[in-house]
Amino acid sequence: MKISREELYRRVWEKPVTHIAKELDISDVGLAKACRKHAIPLPPVGYWVKLKFGKAGSRPPLPKLAVESEIEIDARRYRLAPPVKADENEPKLVVVPQPELQAEKLSRFTAATRKKLLSTKPDRHGFLECSGPELFSCRVSEGTVEYAALLLDAVEKALPEVQAKLVKGEKALEFEHDGQRVSFRLFEQHSRAEAPVQDPFYKRLGGTEYVYTFTGKLSLEITSYFDGRKKWGDGARESLSDKLGSFVQGLVDAARALKKRAQEMEAQRLRWAEEARVREERERENRALEDFRQKLLAEAKASNDSQLMLAYLLRIQERLAESDTPLQKHAHEWLQRAQRIAEQTNPELRRVRRLTAGGEPDPFSGYFGRALI
Template identity: 25%
Template sequence: MAHSLKRFPVQTKQSLISKALESKRLIGMYTYISFSIAELFDKVWETPVLQLAQEIGVSDVALGKACRKAGIPLPGRGHWAKQANVRPQKPKLPKNNGTVEFKVLDRSAIPRPSHKPVTIEQTIQVPDQLKEPHPLVIQWLKVARSAKIIDGFLGAKGRRVLDIKISAAPIDRCARFFDTLIKAAEREGYSWKITETNTTSVIVNNEAVAVRLVERVKRLPSPPQPPQPRRPGGAWTPDFSRMVYPRYEWIPTGELTFQIDEYTDYGERKNWKDTKTGLVETKIADILVGLSRISVLLKKKREQREIQAREYAAAEAVRLERVRKAEIQHRLQLKLVNHTEKWEHAERLRSFIGAVAKRVECGQAVDPTAAKAWLEWANQQANLLDPTEGDLMTVISLEVQLENGFNTYSYRKPEKSWWSE
C-alpha cells in the first residue's frame, strides 16, 4: 500500500476572527487581533470564556487577564451551567474606551508540505545479514572497524564517511540499518552525498537535508586512583596525576537515534529512536516521509531567505545612492566654501595693493622702479589665489569622483558648515 504525506490541518476561521482580522498586523508568524472593549464585553457574555479563547487562539487565562485589565466583568463560576432564565443579568457596559489586543499564531503563514504524495512501502525490513552493501556503507565500515574509541565513541572525525556517532558494539547493526535506509531512499528518488565538511546529506526535492545516527552513551565519573604508598623514611614527592580529575567512564547503552540535523520551525518531527514499542529499524518508512516533509520546509525557508536577500539588496542600493549623493553634496559645498575663501583673500590682497599704489602715486619717497616691480609681483600673487582668474571649469564643475574604497557606513561626526542647522 502507498504511504502518503498528510497535509497540515487548516483551522476554519470563525466569523468572529474574520471580522477582527481586518485590523491585524502581521509580525513574523504571529498576528495581532484587536477587539473594542464593547465588542469583547458582548462576546464574553454570549460565549463561555474557554470556547471564546479557543476561537480567538489564546488560553482562557490570557483572555481572563485581558478582560480584567480592561475592566470587563466576567461571568461567575457555574454561570453557563444554569438555565438561561435563572442566570444573573448581564452587567452594564464598562465606560472605558479603547481596544484589547491578542497575539496569536498565524496558521495561514505556516508553510505546508507539498501536495505531491510520497509513495513509500508500508513496512521496510532490515535484513539480519548485510548483503551487497552500498558503497557509502562499505566506506564507513572500513573506517569504523579501524577507529579508536574516544570518549566512548568511534573516532571518525575528519573522515568523509557517514555521520554515525556510536560505540564499537552496534557497528554491524548500524551498517545494516543505513544500508537499508539508503537503498530505500534511492528507490524513492532521493540521493546521498558526503559534503566536504563531513556532513551526511540526503538530497530530497533538490534540497540537501543533513542527517546523522547517534548512540546514547552514559557518562559516569571514574573514582580517582588511590595515592601511592609512601616508603618509610623516603622523601615525599607530589602526585600531580590527581590534579587532572575528574575523569569519566563512558558506558554505551545501545540506544540509537536517527536525527535530521536541520533547523526548522513549526515543530516538525526530526528524531526517530529506539523505544519500548519498536527499534529505529522499524521506522524507516516514517523517516523517509519525515525527510520529504523537512525538505519542503527547507525549500520554503530558502525561498524566504532569497526574497529577503533581494529586498535587502534593493534597500541597500537605495541607501548607498542616498549616501553617495549626500557625500557628493557635502564635498561640493566644501569646494564652494574653499573657493569663496580664496576669492575673499585675493580681494583683500588687491585692496591692500591698491592702497600701496595710491601712496606711490602721491609721490612718496620710494624708488619708482622697485615699486612697479613689487606691484606687478603682488598682483600676480593675488591672481594666483583668485579661483576666478584660473580655469573657471574647476570652479563650476559639479563632477565629484569618490574613491573606490569609499565607506558608506562611516560614522564620522558631521562637520558644521554654512548650511548646518
C-alpha cells in the first residue's frame, strides 16, 4: 500500500505506533523502519504518558526532502504474524493491561508510593528515592513519577492473576508467591558524567563531581539473588508497559527458583546434620572404646603390680624363715600391712565376682582402695 509522508507523519503523532501498525496490517517494527527511511520523526518512549499530563513537549516538524514521494509499505515483508493457536498444555503467559493513570483508582500500595514520591525533595543529583515496609522501592526523577505510578499500579493489579501478593518487607514491599518472597525495585535509566568543580575563592583548588542526566526511561529489576532474567526496561522498540506481563511472570519464576534453592539447601542441611550426627556417634563410640581400653589396661597393670608385690613379699618371708633372728612387733606389723595392701590392690577376684554376679559387668570405678562397681 502507499501513503504520503505528511499523512503518515500526522498519524504516528496522533496514536501510538503499535496502534497505527495494526491499522496498516504490518508490524510496529516495519512501520518504524519505514518512518526512519523517509525521515519521519517518531514520538520518544514515554511520550503518550507525559502527554496526558501536558508534559510531552513540542512535536518536531517534518523535515523537507529534495524529492517528495509516496511511501510504499511492503506489507508482505512486515505483515503481522497470524496468532498462534494456544496449546492447552502450554503454560499461560501473564497478561497485564496497558496502564492508565487515575489517581482516585490507584491500588493501595501504588497510591502510597506515589504520594511519598510527590512529597519527597530530590537529592543533590536529582533523584527521588522511596522505600519503606508498605512502599515500593523506587529511584526516579520528578518527571517520571506519574509514569512510575502507572507501571506499579498495573503490576499490583495483575498479581492476583498469578496467585501472588505484596507483603511488607524489611526495607520495601516484596512480591510473595507460594510462600516465597522476591525483592524488586523500579528505577529510572540515566547517564553519569564527571564535571570539574572549581573553588570560588582559590582557583587552584577544586575537583570533580558526578552529573546525572535522566532519560525518562524506567526499568524494573528483581534484586533477589537467583539464576534467571532480572531486568525489564524501556527500550528503543518496546516500552516497559508492554513488558509488564513478562516482568510479573519473571517474579513468579524467581519465586519458584528461590523456593527450589531453599528446599535444596534445607535438604543439604538435613544431610549434613545427619552426617554430623553419625560422625559424632561414631566418635563417641570410639571414645568410649578407648576409655574402656585404658581402664582395662590400668586394671591389668594393677593386677600385675599386685602379683609383683605378693611375689616380693613371698621372697622376703622365705629369707626370714632361713634367719634365726626373731622378728620384732613392728616387723610383723609391716608384713601384715604389706600383705593386706598387695591383696586389696589385686582386681582379679573382684572382677570375677562382678562378672558372675549378673548385671552390667563393664563399668570401671577405680582402683587402689576404691571398690569396683
